[in-house]
Amino acid sequence: TQELNLNRQRQALTHAIGLALPIMAVHWLAPYLQSNAVGGHVWPLAIQGLLCTVLLASAGGAPILAGGLQAILHRVGNMDLLVTIGVVAAYLAGIAAIITAQHHSDYFDAAAMILAFINLGRYLESKARRQAASSVAQLARQMPTTAQLMVQGVARVTPVEQIIEGDEVLVG
Numbered sequence: 001t002q003e004l005n006l007n008r009q010r011q012a013l014t015h016a017i018g019l020a021l022p023i024m025a026v027h028w029l030a031p032y033l034q035s036n037a038v039g040g041h042v043w044p045l046a047i048q049g050l051l052c053t054v055l056l057a058s059a060g061g062a063p064i065l066a067g068g069l070q071a072i073l074h075r076v077g078n079m080d081l082l083v084t085i086g087v088v089a090a091y092l093a094g095i096a097a098i099i100t101a102q103h104h105s106d107y108f109d110a111a112a113m114i115l116a117f118i119n120l121g122r123y124l125e126s127k128a129r130r131q132a133a134s135s136v137a138q139l140a141r142q143m144p145t146t147a148q149l150m151v152q153g154v155a156r157v158t159p160v161e162q163i164i165e166g167d168e169v170l171v172g
Contacts, residue, residue, distance in 0.1 A: 002130040008059075009123040016060030016119040020112035023051045027109040045098050048108035052091060061087070061115050083118050087111045 026033070030044040055061050068084025071077065094107030148170035149158040155170045163169060 009126040012059045013119040013123040015058040016116040019055040020116040023112040052108040
């Protein structure tokens, strides 16, 4: 299950970064992409909005938004709820910027970067958990199955599960 979770988080991170980078590129290049025609400054925002919509529906956004919706339905606060509020607020502000034909907007790129950073954090957490579980399993495999139990001054080989508190065990 650790490996499956890590693969799922890697896929979500790939989607988030793969869509956040073009959103950021369009944002940075918007002054060069705009035209002087009426409404010519809106189309870079529309491209960002389209890419952001895809991001929200992808593996990089949908599980987080679903977790936020579940938190609302169960009336509990969690990290998914906080991220969902921020991302949805930025996304809706971006939609409003398109509708009102604002000349400059930092909304879609903010939503994309929030999701990219959250997915990066989740991926790193999954990777650390997998490594920790692997280390614990390796330690468990190295645990001896027998020990030398001292009984009336004589060492006797005994299975470790038969040793109880207060028994004298020979170490070394």
